[in-house]
Amino acid sequence: MIEGILIGLNTALSLKNILMVMIGCFAGTIIGMLPGLGPMTAIALMIPITYGFEPSTGLILMAGVYYGAVFGGSTSSILINAPGVPGTVATSFDGYPMAQQGKAGKALAIAAYSSFAGGTIAAIFLLFAAPSLSKVSLAFRSPDYFGLMILGLTAVSAFSAKGHFLKAMMMVVLGLMLASVGQDTLSDIPRFVFNNMNLADGISFVLVVMATFAMSEALTIIFKGSDPTQAAKQISLSKLGSIKLDKDETKKMVTTIPRSSIIGFIIGVLPGAGSTIASFLAYGMERNFVKDDEKQKFGKGSVNGLSAPETANNAACSGSFVPLLTLGIPGSGTTAVMLGALLGFGIQPGPRLYQTNPEIFWSVIMSMYIGMVILLILNLPLIPYIARILAVPRAFLIPLILFFSVTGIYLMSFNNFDIYLMIGIAVFSTILRLYEFPMPPLILAFVLGGLMEENLRRSLLISDGSWSFLWDRPLTLCIMISITLIVGWQIYKSFFQKN
Amino acid sequence: MQISPVKIISLLFFIFSGLYLYYAHQIRVFSFDENAPFNAKTFPIYLGYAGLFFSGLYIVLPEKKPSNVDLSILDYKKTITLVILMIVYGITILKAGYFLSTSLFLVLSYITLGEKRWFWVFTLSFPFVAFFMFLLHGLLDIYLRDPFLKYLGIIG
Numbered sequence: 001m002i003e004g005i006l007i008g009l010n011t012a013l014s015l016k017n018i019l020m021v022m023i024g025c026f027a028g029t030i031i032g033m034l035p036g037l038g039p040m041t042a043i044a045l046m047i048p049i050t051y052g053f054e055p056s057t058g059l060i061l062m063a064g065v066y067y068g069a070v071f072g073g074s075t076s077s078i079l080i081n082a083p084g085v086p087g088t089v090a091t092s093f094d095g096y097p098m099a100q101q102g103k104a105g106k107a108l109a110i111a112a113y114s115s116f117a118g119g120t121i122a123a124i125f126l127l128f129a130a131p132s133l134s135k136v137s138l139a140f141r142s143p144d145y146f147g148l149m150i151l152g153l154t155a156v157s158a159f160s161a162k163g164h165f166l167k168a169m170m171m172v173v174l175g176l177m178l179a180s181v182g183q184d185t186l187s188d189i190p191r192f193v194f195n196n197m198n199l200a201d202g203i204s205f206v207l208v209v210m211a212t213f214a215m216s217e218a219l220t221i222i223f224k225g226s227d228p229t230q231a232a233k234q235i236s237l238s239k240l241g242s243i244k245l246d247k248d249e250t251k252k253m254v255t256t257i258p259r260s261s262i263i264g265f266i267i268g269v270l271p272g273a274g275s276t277i278a279s280f281l282a283y284g285m286e287r288n289f290v291k292d293d294e295k296q297k298f299g300k301g302s303v304n305g306l307s308a309p310e311t312a313n314n315a316a317c318s319g320s321f322v323p324l325l326t327l328g329i330p331g332s333g334t335t336a337v338m339l340g341a342l343l344g345f346g347i348q349p350g351p352r353l354y355q356t357n358p359e360i361f362w363s364v365i366m367s368m369y370i371g372m373v374i375l376l377i378l379n380l381p382l383i384p385y386i387a388r389i390l391a392v393p394r395a396f397l398i399p400l401i402l403f404f405s406v407t408g409i410y411l412m413s414f415n416n417f418d419i420y421l422m423i424g425i426a427v428f429s430t431i432l433r434l435y436e437f438p439m440p441p442l443i444l445a446f447v448l449g450g451l452m453e454e455n456l457r458r459s460l461l462i463s464d465g466s467w468s469f470l471w472d473r474p475l476t477l478c479i480m481i482s483i484t485l486i487v488g489w490q491i492y493k494s495f496f497q498k499n
Numbered sequence: 500m501q502i503s504p505v506k507i508i509s510l511l512f513f514i515f516s517g518l519y520l521y522y523a524h525q526i527r528v529f530s531f532d533e534n535a536p537f538n539a540k541t542f543p544i545y546l547g548y549a550g551l552f553f554s555g556l557y558i559v560l561p562e563k564k565p566s567n568v569d570l571s572i573l574d575y576k577k578t579i580t581l582v583i584l585m586i587v588y589g590i591t592i593l594k595a596g597y598f599l600s601t602s603l604f605l606v607l608s609y610i611t612l613g614e615k616r617w618f619w620v621f622t623l624s625f626p627f628v629a630f631f632m633f634l635l636h637g638l639l640d641i642y643l644r645d646p647f648l649k650y651l652g653i654i655g
Contacts, residue, residue: 052641163564167505169553170512176546177519184539191526191539192519222612223578396623399608402585403601407631410592411641419589427582434573435505435566453542465536495560 005127008362012370017060017363020053021371022378024064025071029375032072034397039069040440041217043337044209045401047344048408055345056360060367062341066334067119067371070275070317074111074310075383079104087275087316090283090309097301102241109243110303111310112380114257118311119372121261122268122318126365129269133326134354140327142458143469147479149452152329154483155270157441158490159277165490168441171432175442178203179449186457198417205340206412208446210405211422212439216429218401221394223430243380252294252303256286257311264312268319270331275316282312318368325349325361328451333440336447343447503565509557516550523547580611596645602628 011017024046031042042065050058073088078095091111098107140148157168181192182202193199245253260282267278286308287298298305323331328350330336342349347357354361405426409418429439463469471477523543532538584607591600605624614620635641636654648654 166509166553166557166560170509170550170557173516173546173550173553174512177543177550180543180546187529187532187539189526189528189539191543192522219578219581222581223573223575225572225574393614395609395612395614396619398581398612399605400623402581402608403605406585406588406592406604407601410597411635411643414593414644416589416593419592420586423582423585423589430578432508434568435508437508456542457537460537460541461535463536491556491560495563 004131004358004362005366007359008364008366011056011359011363012060012366017057017367018370018374020057020061021064021367022374024061024066025068025371025374025378028065028068028070029072029075030068031065032069033076034072038073039066039334040209040337040443041213042066042069043334043341044206044213045404045408047206047209047337047341048411050341051344051412055342055347055357056363058341058345059338059360059364062338063364063367064371064374066317066338067314067368067375070314071112071115071375074115074313075108078107078111078306087279087313088309089276090279091306091313093283093299093309094297094302094305097299098306101301103301105241105243106245106249107301107306108383109245109380110249110253110306112376113245114253114260114307114310115314116372116376117253117257118261118264118314119318120369121258122265122315123365123369123372125261125265125315126318126322126368129322130325130361130365131354133322134351137327137351140351140475141473142455142462143473143476144479145327145329146452146455146459147470147476147483148327148329149448149455151479151483151486152323152331153441153445153448154486154490156332156444157438158486163494164436164438165494167435167437171437171439171442172445175445176449176452178208178442179446180453185450185454196417198415198421203421204409204412204418205344205447207409207418207422208425209337209340209443210408211425212429212442214401215405215422215426216433216439218398218405219426219430220433222398223434249303253307256304256307259289260286260308260311261315264315265319267312268316268331269322275313275320275332278312278316278319279309282308314372321364321368325353325364326351328353330444330447333443336440336444340443340447503562504568505562505566506558509554513551513554513558516547516554519550520544520547577611581608584608584611593644594646596647596649597643598628598632598645599647 012021027046028039028042031045032039043062046062046065050061053061070087074091074095077088077092078099081092081096095107095111098104098110153172154169157165157172179202181199183190183193183200190200263282263285264275264278267281268275283305286304287295290298290302290304294302294304317334320330320332320335323329324335324339328339328348330339339349347353347360405422406419409422410416412418433439459469460467463472469476470480520543523540523546526540526543528538528540584604588600588604591603602624605628606620609620609623632643632645635643645654
């Protein structure tokens with residue numbers, strides 16, 4: 001493992017890669033700050049650029065964007081009470097009241113230190129958990145993988161789209177349907193191509209991500225007539241206050257960070273749970289742990305109340321990389337985008353990545369940590385200025401997002417059919433978003449579609465067409481029981497349970 | 500009686516899944532693969548059934564929390580104009596070239612969204628696109644076909 005860490009450090013600490021992490025963190029922070037534009041959009045906008053780089057450099061850039069966007073989301077939660085991503089909603093509970101009390105600088109500092117500490121502890125967990133799980137997952141067979149993929153999809157649908165399980169499952173099916181367009185990987189038989197040669201190679205992953213996130217988010221903002229930059233215009237540099245913490249505040253954080261890191265990491269590893277659940281759980285848990293007088297401060301600017309969700313949020317981000325790197329199965333929408341990018345580089349994550357591409361495996365882990373250090377050193381002092389950049393009017397912001405989306409896809413194919421297809425998917429996504437159809441399950445399904453079909457093919461061929469492979473092995477049986485319970489419970493909860 | 504828009508979307512998805520299933524059955528597989536446990540149409544057929552199942556379930560079951568959207572507050576004019584501008588951008592990008600079509604797309608989009616500061620409208624279009632093209636050409640070595648700039652003799 002020491003050798004691996006050194007390989008990772010060697011790759012991640014090259015001048016070019018450090019520069020990429022810095023650019024990624026900076027760009028991610030700006031995009032992540034905008035309400036509605038989360039890490040998935042930030043990473044999606046970066047994918048076309050990364051294809052010109054080596055895989056490790058591209059991934060390092062995306063890891064920087066990811067952490068930057070998460071940090072940016074916290075910043076908008078604290079400053080303008082508009083969480084950029086659901087994972088930072090809990091941050092606004094105590095961060096925004098602190099900002100209103102004239103302690104915005106302090107709140108940003110608490111968020112930054114907590115994120116850093118949570119990320120650091122989780123990175124250490126990841127360092128040990130990922131290689132161990134890689135070895136265990138070598139024992140997994142095709143039926144187990146097939147089951148795990150269905151489990152990931154149902155879990156993401158259940159947890160990421162609260163109260164909208166069936167809508168999320170429809171999005172899963174739609175994502176899988178979109179993934180089935182193009183030539184069959186084994187027989188090369190065209191499917192759903194309708195004699196259109198542009199569809200022969202299937203629909204590009206970048207196209208779907210750009211359309212369903214960057215472009216449709218931009219269109220949704222215009223459609224709803226909202227202005228995400230309006231609140232940022234109110235920010236005054238002089239009102240942010242000091243970023244220095246006193247002894248008492250530091251002491252409170254020291255007790256909160258370890259327990260929130262553990263809960264955040266564990267929740268992050270679970271498929272579908274992600275940073276939103278982690279931050280809410282950590283917030284609730286912290287409220288139970290603190291003394292009664294501190295409990296009264298929750299919701300009114302408590303240091304513990306701000307530190308706990310921020311720590312858990314970042315720890316969950318690191319945790320979500322465990323299933324991606326070790327099983328090749330993303331547990332969240334954001335890691336699904338990362339998986340799509342990895343596949344675009346010709347890298348198949350999974351148990352063998354640890355052995356076949358150790359430099360990628362370790363450099364991603366190392367660059368995450370470097371990204372967090374850079375966020376702390378660069379972004380914290382720069383936050384007031386970055387926040388001012390956010391006051392860019394909507395009239396400029398939206399066309400620029402649309403321009404980057406169209407350019408991104410044009411640079412990949414030099415084909416205007418892809419542009420029309422992207423616009424079509426974006427328009428449909430905008431309508432679906434309006435009625436609360438969640439997009440992350442669609443992306444996750446689109447990315448996993450090919451792998452799912454491959455594992456189902458192997459499983460059915462081994463069992464000679466019998467579906468008994470679903471219960472022959474105890475592991476597969478356990479996975480299938482979990483899926484049945486999740487689906488049954490969610491359907492019951494969505495339609496029959498009162499309140 | 501008011502029908503929920505989500506139920507209508509689910510119904511459309513149900514019809515779409517039915518069509519998908521029909522086309523999945525039409526996929527031509529090799530004759531030796533016809534009776535194999537798995538062929539090119541197996542997975543799409545299951546997907547078609549899954550689509551029918553989940554959308555059918557949504558149509559049939561009662562809605563606990565219907566999504567209410569006030570359609571009167573939506574900005575149709577600006578959204579549709581932007582979509583049309585993007586389509587025109589897609590049509591012209593190959594014929595007129597990247598520079599001209601992108602710059603015009605940006606100018607018209609800014610104006611559509613109500614921007615009236617002409618200095619910024621200009622700066623964030625023509626010079627911005629020129630700089631972006633320089634980055635792509637000069638630094639990342641990505642070739643962009645541009646008949647307009649070629650006609651002007653700016654690029655080869």
